Amino acid sequence: MAQAGLFITFEGSEGCGKSTQIRRLADFLLSLKREVVVLREPGGTPIGESIRNLLQYDESAGAMTPEAELLLFAASRAQLVREIIRPALARGAVVLCDRFLDSTTVYQGVARALDASEVRVINEFAVGETLPDLTFLLDLDAAEGRRRASARKGPSDRMEQENESFYEAVRQGYLKLVAEHSGRFALIDASLDEESVELSIKNVLMERFQIQGGVHGIH
Numbered sequence: 001m002a003q004a005g006l007f008i009t010f011e012g013s014e015g016c017g018k019s020t021q022i023r024r025l026a027d028f029l030l031s032l033k034r035e036v037v038v039l040r041e042p043g044g045t046p047i048g049e050s051i052r053n054l055l056q057y058d059e060s061a062g063a064m065t066p067e068a069e070l071l072l073f074a075a076s077r078a079q080l081v082r083e084i085i086r087p088a089l090a091r092g093a094v095v096l097c098d099r100f101l102d103s104t105t106v107y108q109g110v111a112r113a114l115d116a117s118e119v120r121v122i123n124e125f126a127v128g129e130t131l132p133d134l135t136f137l138l139d140l141d142a143a144e145g146r147r148r149a150s151a152r153k154g155p156s157d158r159m160e161q162e163n164e165s166f167y168e169a170v171r172q173g174y175l176k177l178v179a180e181h182s183g184r185f186a187l188i189d190a191s192l193d194e195e196s197v198e199l200s201i202k203n204v205l206m207e208r209f210q211i212q213g214g215v216h217g218i219h
């Protein structure tokens with residue numbers, strides 16, 4: 001029988017440890033002999049990576065309007081969904097994506113204060129029926145996240161130049177989303193050490209997808 005694909009996304013503000021936890025979960029799933037596809041947004045396809053570069057580092061991007069920014073994130077996602085995510089899920093792979101449509105809801109819809117219903121329509125247009133089965137929110141105090149992000153990286157990208165209140169709005173926006181969609185989200189305390197966060201993530205997977213030496217539907 002064909003294995004069911006599983007679509008898992010990771011959300012959270014800068015410095016919350018998403019990429020570390022995605023790597024750890026990918027290793028765990030690989031040890032269960034599953035095909036794992038690790039992606040990031042914006043990006044993950046040649047078109048998406050060009051859009052990422054434009055959004056984050058291009059000299060002209062300083063003049064970018066919030067509306068254009070929204071559409072570029074959506075364009076990258078529309079490509080990723082059709083070029084990579086849907087075929088991977090159809091093969092039965094586990095897709096782990098570093099950010100997805102919730103980032104747009106929160107960064108553009110809340111922190112940039114674009115109209116929430118317009119953001120929803122554009123999000124729906126970009127992804128169609130392809131929604132995550134499970135979304136981990138790695139929640140962290142906004143100032144602590146900024147400290148962690150600036151400690152580990154070289155040049156900061158355009159979004160990282162935003163001020164504290166932007167990142168506080170991001171955090172509150174995510175927490176509100178979790179409250180509204182508690183069935184899809186798992187709220188993870190990202191202030192803990194890496195091992196504890198990894199354990200919390202695996203525990204959620206066990207609860208929701210019944211791991212028994214392997215993840216059911218994943219086994």
Ligand code: TMP
Pocket residue numbers: 014040041042073099100101103104105107108159160
């Ligand atoms: P990251 O890959 O380091 O997380 O950077 C991506 C940046 O882009 C981050 O600041 C969040 C932002 N972003 C949005 O504003 N909207 C989106 O839809 C996505 C996917 C990312």
